[in-house]
Structures are given as structure tokens and as C-alpha cells.
């Protein structure tokens with residue numbers, strides 16, 4: 077169980093500095109601004125003018141902007157927490173700076189580009205007693221919550237599947253990445269599988285490839301089979317270059333148990349002929365609003381959020397294990413990925429307390 081500073085140190089509403097004023101930063105600024113429990117205390121972006129441009133586009137006034145957190149503080153501006161929405165390569169530096177300034181941090185996924193960096197960040201957070209949470213926004217869907225409850229009602233899961241077929245033309249970095257589907261998108265269903273099953277994966281076999289007509293440089297299609305600790309299997313098949321009869325962005329889910337099956341199309345309510353499916357809760361906020369609510373609740377109560385860094389790094393490890401399995405052409409054990417990354421993180425720090433925390437850290441549950 078992690079422990080971190082709670083309400084006593086945080087004002088009401090929680091004052092948040094948004095770092096990263098790009099496409100996703102605009103969504104975050106709007107949500108922080110419109111949420112009663114939070115206040116947008118500032119916007120930071122390394123590119124001069126980007127933060128002002130974002131605020132002007134959203135018609136949000138009287139919010140200070142800077143090009144660094146250091147600059148923000150040197151003007152005597154105070155705040156409680158940082159929301160990091162920078163590009164993944166900048167996550168480690170931005171998150172570390174926020175934590176070292178004593179601020180709770182909510183970061184966009186992925187926590188870091190590698191599991192090693194994610195371990196380092198988890199260690200900085202744990203040693204400083206400051207909350208670091210990843211916003212894994214696809215955990216927060218009313219349909220997903222209802223799907224999970226229905227699945228639980230049917231008892232242990234034999235096979236959980238997710239099928240994801242879309243054909244987006246993003247342009248930009250995704251089309252140039254080595255493993256765009258697994259690295260940029262796969263983390264969502266992998267993380268959701270852990271949430272649905274309330275269990276952790278132990279191994280994976282994965283094959284990824286790039287269909288001949290793909291407009292991506294790297295592999296845009298993959299199938300991965302994970303074995304979880306209780307024996308459940310999770311089979312993911314996805315493609316980013318499959319036009320026609322596309323699935324939702326959450327993909328199409330099926331959970332098969334001894335007592336029956338539950339289906340979820342990733343958009344509406346789940347369906348089952350074998351169990352009662354609960355009503356969707358209209359008060360449950362979805363996507364990044366849901367992540368923000370869990371973050372604020374954690375700061376107020378000390379309740380450990382599902383995306384706390386040292387647990388969320390297992391979702392990142394699932395991605396790294398799947399990519400490794402494809403490269404090696406063999407089954408990969410999650411413990412090997414987690415241990416090797418943890419050992420590298422120990423070597424990467426000179427901070428004694430962080431080394432000691434890492435040495436004693438169990439790889440998730």
C-alpha cells in the first residue's frame with residue numbers, strides 16, 4: 077500500500093497547473109476548468125505562445141502561463157498539483173520536477189516510454205510521499221464498469237477477448253513509430269483487462285505485423301495472448317489499418333465463464349443472456365473527467381487510485397512484454413520484464429532511499 081500526502085496540504089478547489097498545451101492538453105484544460113473541485117491555476121508549455129493560444133481558443137481568461145514550472149514558481153504563483161500532458165519523451169523530466177517540488181502529479185499515459193523509467197518515477201513518488209497517478213482514461217466508461225460487474229457475477233473468467241479494428245489516418249508520430257498499435261493503443265485494452273479481471277498477467281505470446289496495404293511504418297496489427305495469475309486467458313487482436321465494419325475505440329469485448337457470457341461493444345451498455353446487466357450510472361464521469369475525479373478523491377481521502385504509478389507500470393510492462401515476445405518469437409514472462417527494468421532503475425539512481433525502495437519493491441501484486 078502506497079501512502080501519500082492528502083487533503084491537509086491541498087486547497088479547495090485543488091489548484092492545478094497543466095503542463096503541455098497540445099491537442100490533449102486542450103481537453104484537459106476544459107475539464108479542469110469546468111470541474112467544481114478543481115481550478116486551472118496555470119498552463120505551462122515549453123513552446124513560447126502555446127499556452128496562451130490554448131487558453132484563447134478555449135476562451136478561458138485570467139490564467140497565468142509560463143514556459144516552465146520553475147518560471148511559474150519564481151513569480152510566486154502557488155498550486156497543489158500538476159497534470160502532465162506533454163509528449164511521452166518529456167514525461168520523466170516533467171513528472172520528476174513536479175514531484176520534487178512537492179506537487180501531486182496526474183500524468184497522461186504512458187507514464188513513461190519504458191518500464192525502467194516508470195520504475196524510476198514510482199520510486200521518486202514513493203520516497204517523497206507524493207501521489208503520482210497515471211490517467212488511463214479508457215478505464216473510465218460506464219459501460220466498462222457495468223461490463224466488469226456483470227462478468228464478476230458469472231464467476232471466474234475462462235477467456236476474455238478484445239477485438240479492435242479501425243483505420244485512422246493520424247499522420248505525425250504514430251505513422252513513423254516502430255510499434256504504433258501495441259505502444260500507443262494496446263496499453264488501453266491491456267490495462268482494461270487487468271481492471272476487468274482484477275488480476276495480474278504472468279506471461280504473453282504476441283505476434284505483430286504490418287499488412288501490405290498499411291500506411292504505417294511500424295507494425296499496425298497484432299494478436300497477443302496473455303495468461304493471468306488465476307489462469308484466465310486474455311486474447312487481444314487489433315489493427316489500425318482495417319477499414320470496414322470498424323469497432324468502437326474501446327474495441328469489442330467478450331468474457332466467457334462457466335456460467336455464461338457477457339458482451340460489450342465498447343460504446344453502449346453490455347449485454348448478456350446469462351446474467352442481469354446493471355444500469356449504467358449517469359453520475360459516473362467518463363474518460364479524463366473520471367480520472368480527474370479519482371485523482372481528487374485520492375488527494376482528499378488517501379484512497380489509493382487504480383492508476384497509482386507502482387501499479388500502473390504493470391500495464392506498461394504488458395506492452396513491453398508483448399513487443400519483446402514478437403521480437404524474440406517466444407513466450408515472455410512479465411516478472412522478467414519487471415525485474416530487469418527494476419534492476420536498471422536501481423543502477424540509474426544515486427539516491428539511497430530510491431535504491432532501497434526499488435530493491436524492496438515487489439513487481440505489482
Ligand SMILES: NC(=O)c1ccc[n+]([C@@H]2O[C@H](COP(=O)([O-])OP(=O)(O)OC[C@H]3O[C@@H](n4cnc5c(N)ncnc54)[C@H](O)[C@@H]3O)[C@@H](O)[C@H]2O)c1
Pocket residue numbers: 095096097098099100101120121122123126143161162163164166169170184185186211212213214
Ligand atoms: N488518453 C488518451 O486517449 C490520449 C489521447 C491522445 C494523447 N494522449 C497522451 O497525451 C500526451 C500528449 O499528447 P498530445 O497528442 O496532446 O501531444 P501534442 O504533441 O499535441 O502536445 C504536447 C505538448 O507538450 C509540449 N511539451 C513537450 N515537452 C514539454 C516540456 N518538457 N515541458 C512543457 N511542455 C512540453 C509541446 O510543446 C506540446 O505543446 C501523450 O502522452 C499522449 O500519449 C492520450
